[in-house]
Amino acid sequence: MKILLVEDHAELAQSIVTYLTQEHYLCEVATTFDEAREKLILFTYDCVLLDIMLPDGNGINLLKLLRKDGVESSVIIISAQNALDFKLTGLSEGADDYIIKPFPLPELHARIKAIMRRRSPHKNNVLTFEDLTADLDSMECRVKGKLLNLTRKEINLLLYFINNKGRMLTRQAIAAHLWGDYTDNLDSVDFVYQHVKNLRKKITDAGGKDYISTVYGLGYKLNAAT
Amino acid sequence: MKLNHRYTLAYAVISLFVLSIGFAIVYAALSRSVTQTTIGKLRHLNSVVTAQLRSGRDYSRHPARTHVRIRVGAPTDTLRHPSLVEVRDEWDATLQSMVRTVRLTTYPVVAGKHYHVTSKAVVVEPSDEYLTGIVLVFAWTFVFLLALVVILSEVISWRILKPFNAILQGIQRFQLNQKTTMALQPSRTTEFNALNEFLLKMTSRAQSDYQGLKEFSENASHELQTPIASMKAKIELLMDSDLTEKQLLMLTAMHDELERLAKINHSLTLLAKLENFESHPAARTDLSLLVPATEAAFADLAEMKNLRTTLHITPGVVVALDESLAQLLLNNLFSNAIRHNLPGGEILVELTATELHLQNTGYAPTVPVEELFGRFKKGNAALDSIGIGLAIVRRISELYGHRIDYTYAEGWHRIRVVFA
Numbered sequence: 001m002k003i004l005l006v007e008d009h010a011e012l013a014q015s016i017v018t019y020l021t022q023e024h025y026l027c028e029v030a031t032t033f034d035e036a037r038e039k040l041i042l043f044t045y046d047c048v049l050l051d052i053m054l055p056d057g058n059g060i061n062l063l064k065l066l067r068k069d070g071v072e073s074s075v076i077i078i079s080a081q082n083a084l085d086f087k088l089t090g091l092s093e094g095a096d097d098y099i100i101k102p103f104p105l106p107e108l109h110a111r112i113k114a115i116m117r118r119r120s121p122h123k124n125n126v127l128t129f130e131d132l133t134a135d136l137d138s139m140e141c142r143v144k145g146k147l148l149n150l151t152r153k154e155i156n157l158l159l160y161f162i163n164n165k166g167r168m169l170t171r172q173a174i175a176a177h178l179w180g181d182y183t184d185n186l187d188s189v190d191f192v193y194q195h196v197k198n199l200r201k202k203i204t205d206a207g208g209k210d211y212i213s214t215v216y217g218l219g220y221k222l223n224a225a226t
Numbered sequence: 227m228k229l230n231h232r233y234t235l236a237y238a239v240i241s242l243f244v245l246s247i248g249f250a251i252v253y254a255a256l257s258r259s260v261t262q263t264t265i266g267k268l269r270h271l272n273s274v275v276t277a278q279l280r281s282g283r284d285y286s287r288h289p290a291r292t293h294v295r296i297r298v299g300a301p302t303d304t305l306r307h308p309s310l311v312e313v314r315d316e317w318d319a320t321l322q323s324m325v326r327t328v329r330l331t332t333y334p335v336v337a338g339k340h341y342h343v344t345s346k347a348v349v350v351e352p353s354d355e356y357l358t359g360i361v362l363v364f365a366w367t368f369v370f371l372l373a374l375v376v377i378l379s380e381v382i383s384w385r386i387l388k389p390f391n392a393i394l395q396g397i398q399r400f401q402l403n404q405k406t407t408m409a410l411q412p413s414r415t416t417e418f419n420a421l422n423e424f425l426l427k428m429t430s431r432a433q434s435d436y437q438g439l440k441e442f443s444e445n446a447s448h449e450l451q452t453p454i455a456s457m458k459a460k461i462e463l464l465m466d467s468d469l470t471e472k473q474l475l476m477l478t479a480m481h482d483e484l485e486r487l488a489k490i491n492h493s494l495t496l497l498a499k500l501e502n503f504e505s506h507p508a509a510r511t512d513l514s515l516l517v518p519a520t521e522a523a524f525a526d527l528a529e530m531k532n533l534r535t536t537l538h539i540t541p542g543v544v545v546a547l548d549e550s551l552a553q554l555l556l557n558n559l560f561s562n563a564i565r566h567n568l569p570g571g572e573i574l575v576e577l578t579a580t581e582l583h584l585q586n587t588g589y590a591p592t593v594p595v596e597e598l599f600g601r602f603k604k605g606n607a608a609l610d611s612i613g614i615g616l617a618i619v620r621r622i623s624e625l626y627g628h629r630i631d632y633t634y635a636e637g638w639h640r641i642r643v644v645f646a
Contacts, residue, residue, distance in 0.1 A: 009452045015459035022466075053448070080451030081495075102455035102488045105462045153526055168465045170478065172485050179527070194530045216471050218478040 001116065002026045004045040006036040006062070007078065008055050016049070019105045025112075033057030040071060046119075047112055050095070051078045067094045074115045076108075104173030106164040113163050129162045130224055131208060143208035153178055154199045161212060161222040170219040196220055230383030237375045242368060249364045256356070261328060261349055265311055268330035268345045272309075275343050276334040297342040299333070308333070318348065325349075389413030393421060400429055402436050440502065447495035454488050493614040500551075500621045509626075511552040514543045517577050520556040527564050528573065533586075538576040545645045546626045555622045558615040559584050559641060566639065582643040591639075595632045 003025050007013040013029045020027045028045075030036035033056045040048070040062075048066070052059030063075055077098035096115050099108060117125060117136060125136040134141045139155055141148045150158065160177050161169070171192040178195070200212050213221050275294050278285040285291060310331040318325045331344040350356075389411055396408040408429050410422045461481045465474065518539060528535055547555070563573045563586035571587035591598060599620045616632070619641075623630040627646035634640070 009456055012452060012456035012459060015456060015463055018463055019459070053452075080448050080455075100492075101451040102458045102484065105459055151526070170462075170465070170481060172482065173462075191527055191530055216474055218474060219465075 001047070002028070002043070002045045003047045003049060003112070004028050004030060004036070004039055004043075004073075005049045006030045006054070006059065007049070007051040008032065008053075009051075016105065016108065020109070020112075023109055033059075033062060036062055037065065040066060040073075041069075045073045047074045047076065047115060049076050049078055049108075049112075053080060063094050074119055076111055076115065078103075104170065104176060106160070106167060106169055106173050107177050110160055110163050110177060127159065127162045129165055129222065130211060132158070132162065132203070132211070134159055134162060143203055143206040146206050148202055148206055150199070150202060153195060154202070157195055157199055161220070165222045168215050168219050168221050174220070229387065230379045233383065234376055234379045237379070238372055241371050241375070245364050245368050245371075249360065252360060252364075253357070256360070261313060261326075264328045264347050264349050265330060268328065268347055269309075269332075271345045272330055272332045272334075272343050275345070276332065276336070276341075279334065279336045279341060279343075282337075293347060294343060294345045297344075299340050299342045313349070321348070386415070389415065389418040389422070393418070393425065397425070402432060404433075407433075440498065443494065443498040447491045447498070450491050451488065454484055454491070458484050458488075490614070493618065496554075497614065497618060497621060500618065500625065503625060506548065507546070509546065509548040510544050511547040511549045512542070512544045513547075513552065513577055513582065514539055514541045516549075516552055516556060517575060517582070520553070520560055521575065524560045524564060527561075531564060531567060532570045533564065533567055533573055534571075535573040536575065538574075540578050543577055543579055545628070547622070547628075551622045551625070555619050558619045562586075562615055562641075563639075580645055582645075583640065584642075585638050585640045587637055588639050590637075591634055595634050598632060599630075 001024075003020060005013055005016055005020075005027060007016070007029065008031050010031065013031065017027045017029060028039065028043075030039050033054045036050075036054075039045075050059045050063060054062075059077065063077070066073070066075065075095045077095045078101060079098060080101045096118075097111050099111055127134045127136065131144045132141065133145075134155070136159075139152075141150055141155055141158055156178060157174065160174065171189045174192045174196070175189070178192070196212060200210055203212075204210050211222050211224065213223055215221055271290060271294065274290055275285075275296070278288065278290070279296070310329075312329040312331075314327055314329070315324050316327045317323075318327070326349045327346055328349050329344055329346045331342055334341050334343060392411050396410050400408050408426060410426060412422070413419060458481060461477050461484070465477055465481075469477070518537060521535060521537060525535070545552075560573075563584055566588045567573065567586050568588060572585075573587075574583070574585040576583040599616050620630055623643060629644040629646075631642050631644075632640070633642075
């Protein structure tokens with residue numbers, strides 16, 4: 001998986017690269033419009049993470065160039081603007097997804113995964129973790145082959161955990177992932193707690209191990225049972 | 227009432243007043259002069275009669291004697307009255323009506339005899355016919371004067387007030403968020419020029435302030451997001467390294483604060499955007515679909531708080547609202563209704579063709595409800611909200627001319643949006 005990150009803020013770019021490298025992506029950085037264009041002409045990337053505010057040009061124009069030249073890469077726009085702006089101005093045209101700064105890194109990762117899956121429908125669309133399986137087409141989750149009766153939100157949550165296995169996920173990141181824009185005004189912490197509790201109970205009731213552990217009451221982690 | 231109409235009215239009243247006084251003067255002068263003329267004629271008659279007496283001939287058949295009576299009086303009379311004028315209304319047998327009669331008595335001494343020569347004449351009073359004539363003259367004068375005043379005031383005021391009207395139009399067309407200055411024409415009137423100058427100064431100041439503020443808020447919020455994102459990413463990376471519990475707690479606190487900062491920033495940017503948002507008059511949204519959809523999106527959140535939600539939706543309610551703004555408005559309202567609710571509380575949503583009602587149970591707000599539409603106002607300080615949602619809701623409503631109000635009564639918070 002090759003990813004091109006187009007971001008002029010060096011520190012942020014560094015953090016994203018570090019994180020994605022840990023997740024076994026090949027990650028390159030372009031800090032300017034020109035550099036990004038050059039790289040896109042020379043190399044092929046599976047996914048482009050595109051900040052639209054660049055010092056020497058607008059990322060949207062880069063996106064248009066890409067699409068005109070028939071570059072097939074998936075594009076996720078990174079923007080400091082509101083989601084509403086995107087909806088109102090139709091900026092996201094030609095992009096597969098957009099993510100608003102500041103975003104939790106696991107969220108970025110989850111979005112990349114989702115896009116990659118959409119691009120390659122013939123790939124094995126079953127995620128596994130230990131004895132948990134999640135079929136992305138039928139949206140069925142099983143423990144040791146036994147079907148779990150999960151709500152949509154719980155399935156979503158489980159996928160998020162599997163995608164970010166071994167990482168600590170803060171409650172905020174989970175809430176942002178599950179409810180997106182709706183969390184602006186809510187005490188998401190309690191809601192996340194409820195959902196995680198239900199999910200853990202359903203897994204253990206079905207005979208699975210309790211893979212999800214609480215980290216000091218700050219967040220959660222999906223770990224292989226020790 | 228227009229300015230020049232007020233002037234016209236004032237002039238009309240003044241000229242009516244002046245004309246009335248003029249009329250009184252004319253009337254008095256006329257009646258006086260008629261009497262004076264008659265007296266003059268009588269004096270002449272008396273002197274003719276006196277001359278006749280002096281001549282010693284018999285003039286008793288003379289036509290001059292018809293209206294003259296001659297008596298011989300006491301010798302002392304002359305000293306007191308050189309002549310006597312009496313003006314009285316008397317019954318006139320020949321005219322069969324009361325008439326004003328003037329009598330003049332002179333006391334000539336002819337051949338040592340003291341005579342009383344009294345002549346009389348009927349004075350034509352300038353009443354009735356005369357009066358009507360005079361009144362008509364004045365009335366017509368008044369009418370012409372009035373017409374002239376009206377026409378002239380229109381013309382003159384149009385000329386004089388032209389710069390003023392231009393200023394008014396300029397003010398009406400003036401918009402703070404546009405970069406164009408007010409188009410004002412110079413005039414020969416000092417006051418208007420002063421007003422022009424003042425307005426130009428004021429508006430350009432306001433515009434530059436506004437622009438500065440706008441740019442500041444846009445840049446500030448926009449440029450802040452990236453560093454916040456960077457910090458958050460770094461903290462997240464740190465969290466995955468080996469840390470003590472204390473360090474983790476600190477990191478989490480930092481993370482939470484950053485999250486909050488980002489939210490405030492987003493909300494403020496959004497508000498600033500909405501302030502300058504050009505609403506498309508054509509934008510329409512079907513709330514009958516959107517309200518239940520939003521409710522469904524929040525259903526699991528409401529469920530976790532054990533809230534009972536009741537919807538009464540009239541089908542086919544389409545109102546003037548941009549779709550994404552409508553979504554934002556509903557999100558804010560629903561999340562508020564959940565957030566500020568009591569565990570096991572209720573939410574009532576009612577959508578009619580003219581109104582949207584959203585009610586929820588909850589504690590009484592600690593500040594007056596009208597203030598909750600302000601920025602960073604929280605009805606309940608215990609909750610970790612930013613307190614900007616209602617400001618956004620109100621702004622969105624205003625954009626499309628919908629009215630919004632908030633009441634609290636008997637444990638129910640009630641938000642009402644009345645569609646324009």
